[in-house]
């Protein structure tokens with residue numbers, strides 16, 4: 364009997380230690396590979412949090428799709444299997460349509476305006492809304508302004524897009540944008556190099572860093588600086604997990620993530636000019652002055668379609684349009 368009790372208490376001791384250790388390790392998911400915009404946020408966050416918690420909190424980054432695509436990472440965060448994620452705003456679309464406000468085409472004129480809105484009360488409204496789908500929205504980092512690339516032809520005007528097979532993110536809004544522009548949009552999760560290489564799709568749209576890090580210059584001859592959507596990342600935590608953390612830990616995580624986000628946004632922006640030069644050097648043909656007015660006109664009515672029909676999304680979109688005019 365005595366022997367049994369010793370064994371039992373040992374087992375309980377071991378179980379308790381494992382639970383305590385596990386609580387200290389925080390899993391963070393990103394779909395992209397090292398060097399990507401998402402990974403720069405994640406790496407900076409890890410560095411800051413581990414330093415400031417004196418090693419009490421450890422961040423384990425799962426990258427390069429090891430947890431699945433962005434929708435799958437979000438599902439794991441929802442149920443608490445993964446604690447944190449740095450995820451492109453697009454795929455949040457099927458969880459909370461309020462994110463369509465950020466991805467509305469030609470909304471932000473420049474980075475300053477994006478920061479002003481997303482770091483202000485309207486951004487806060489979006490982050491709070493995400494709690495309805497099980498996410499604690501922490502802050503916004505960025506993918507950047509998205510540009511169209513393809514392997515078939517130079518695109519200057521919307522007419523040039525007619526019939527091009529363009530990969531889009533898993534987002535009803537993105538699909539509508541490209542349908543409205545006359546393309547044949549194909550939703551597909553990240554990554555997409557093979558599909559581009561094998562010409563299952565003609566083109567895609569993403570910020571400049573993607574073309575460099577994922578070497579799309581090898582397989583996409585034409586780029587048009589459309590800057591049609593400002594693509595944010597939403598840095599989120601699992602809401603159930605968040606609720607169980609003490610106040611001090613929450614503050615540490617929130618501050619480290621927002622600092623990492625600010626660091627990454629400025630890092631990303633500072634590299635864009637050099638990236639453009641590199642892509643040209645690698646042989647991409649870049650259209651720097653497309654007919655943006657024509658593109659803008661063609662998608663202008665998107666705000667009146669069903670995509671924005673919930674009263675909350677509609678009201679917020681109109682507020683943001685008002686403030687970015």
Ligand code: EAX
Nearest residue numbers: 394395451506532553569
């Ligand atoms: O960050 O799926 C996409 O197009 C995203 O922008 C991708 O994660 C690259």
